[in-house]
Amino acid sequence: MSKFSLKIAAAGAICAALTIITLLYISRDIMQGVYNLPVVLLVLFVGIMMFYLWIDNNQTVFIRDLNEMVKAIAQGDFSQSVIINKDDELNNLNESLKLMASKLNSRLLKTEHEKDQMETILTSMVEGVLAFDITGRLLLMNKTAEDMIGITFVEAEKRFFLEILRNHQLADLLKKCLSDGSRQVIEANLSPTDQEYYRVYITPIIGKDEVSQGVIVVLRNVTEVRILEQVRSDFVANVSHELRTPLTSVKGYVETLLDGAIDDRPTAKKFLTIINTETDRLNRLISDLLYLSKLETGRIELAKKWISSQDMLDHIIKLLEPVALEKNITIESTVNTGAGSVFGNPGMLEQVLINLLENAIKYSYDGGIVNIEISICEQGRSIKVIDKGIGIPAESLARVFERFYRVDKGRSRKAGGTGLGLSIVKHIVERHRGQVQIESEEEKGTIVTIILPIN
Ligand SMILES: Nc1ncnc2c1ncn2[C@@H]1O[C@H](COP(=O)(O)OP(=O)(O)O)[C@@H](O)[C@H]1O
Ligand SMILES: [Mg+2]
Structure with a gap:
């Protein structure tokens, strides 16, 4: 009970006491047979008036307290209550208000919890989310959208779409969605200077009454997917080109043979040799492509084991000796102390x-020397292949591991290359968790180093 109500209650009690004393005094006069009727009536009237005034004051105070309690609730303080000991209508009202306050409190807590949950979900989304009201002004924006667009929600709130994103095509789609409720999906940059690519979903916000209340814009960064698609389509174009070149050549020679060259034995033999070389190259190209694809999809099992370095080198040198002999090239091999074995997949290392x-x-160059050398190194083993050949120009060095990249396409093709060898090398070494390095100087030679871990 407030101080004010206590004071009024005390005043009421004093009035009542005075009235009782007066009544007792009058009743003594009556007992003695001396009474003055107008005085008695006046005293009774004043008493009754005071009594009503007291009750009225009590109610006023109570209503005032209730009013303060309702004000406190309105300001979010649900702990206030009014103490009343009487069992009447006002007390019922007090109880109902207390119940309402408690229900409001729990509903408010639930709403705050749901709001927190919603904010957490929106913040952790990888997609940018923006919501616009029916007039096209920004209502909401998550952290990802802030980062994608480079503007904060505080700066963008209540602004129109074009004030936030300078893309007229997107703004037109948003307007369309606002006017006819149609969903829109498009891939676009967010602004003319933007390097990133986004898939943008524009969807109407439909309320319970089936009426559109605004628009949700979801932004998904698809730059990486686009780059991968580009790589894939470049690859398909490259493969088609690489396959077509030998096929065109084969077809050309076959047609010439059919046109009569077949009757000229030396020419026929020359043409058939070329056809044979080209079909070999086609075969190698297809094998390399299949091997690369198997490596990329992880379909080749990486069963590693210790392999004798010398045995491995002897086997490889024997395989390539005929090719080296054609150019009068000597292959030398060295296995340094401690590098007697290497750890890896035998087929892949081969x-x-x-x-x-x-x-x-x-x-x-013809008559040159090629060295192959195995040593121990910090990470495990290093394998170096050293030549004193034509070398690679500095600007091409970083690209030689790309599929189909060749410094001199004509030269590589003539030598039976597919442009896939170093990509295969890089893939295999990376699957072994190793590294591959290349150093080269034009007309001085090239050193390729493979580092293989031993675990
Ligand atoms: N030892 C080297 N000396 C000079 N150039 C090299 C050497 N190794 C690779 N290259 C260059 O790197 C390119 C890519 O090599 P690779 O992927 O093995 O394809 P290719 O089938 O053409 O040999 C070659 O075409 C060549 O231009
Ligand atoms: Mg090669």
Whole structure:
């Protein structure tokens, strides 16, 4: 009970006491047979008036307290209550208000919890989300959208779409969605200077009454997907080109043979030799492509084991000796102390060494020397393939591991290259968790180093 109500209650009690004393005094006069009727009536009237005034004051105070309690509730303080000991209508009202306050409190807590949950979900989304009202002004924006657009919600709130994103095409789609409720999906940059690519979903916000209340814009960054698609389509174009070149050549020679060259034996033999070389190259190209695809999809099991370094080198050198002999090239091998064995997948390491030695022979001058050297190193083993050949220009060095990249397409093709050898090497070494490095100087030679871990 408030101080004010206590004071009024005390005043009321004093009035009542005075009235009782007066009544007792009058009743003594009556007992003695001396009474003055107008005085008695006046005293009774004043008493009754005071009594009503007291009750009225009590109610006024109570209503005032209730009013303060309702004000406190309106300001979010649900702990206030009015104490009343009487069992009447006002007390019922007090109880109902207390119940309402408690229900409001729990509903408010639930709403705040749901709001927090919603904010957490929106913040952790990888997609940018923006909501616009029916007039096209920004209502909501998550953190991802802030980062994608480079503007904060505080700066963008209540602004129109074009004030936030300078893309007229997107703004037109948003307007369309606002006017006819149609969903829109488009891939676009967010602004003319934006390097990133986004898939943008524009969807109407439909209320319970089925009426559109605004628009949700969801932004998904698809730059990486686009780059991958580009790589894939470049790859398909490259493969088609690489396959068509030998096929065109084969078809040309076959037609010439059919046109009569077949009757000229030396020419026929020359043409058939070329056809044979081209079909070999086609075959190699297809094998390399299949091997690369198997490597990329992880379909080749990486069963590693210890392999004797010398045995491995002897086997590879024997395989490539005929090719080296054609150019009068000597292959020398060295296994340094402590590097008697290497740890890896035998088939895959063989592929690596064949590709590197083939390159070293192919791009060496006639009569040159190619070295292959295995040593121990900090990470495990290093395998170096060294040649004193034509070398690689500095600007091409970083690109030689790309599929189909060749410094000199004509030269590589003539030497039977597919442009896939070093990509295969890189893939295999990376699957072994190793590294591949290349150093080269034009007309001085090239060193390719493979680092293989031993675990
Ligand atoms: N040892 C090397 N010396 C000079 N150039 C090399 C050497 N190894 C690779 N290259 C260059 O890198 C390109 C890519 O090599 P690779 O992927 O093995 O394809 P290719 O089938 O043409 O040999 C080659 O075309 C060549 O231009
Ligand atoms: Mg090669």
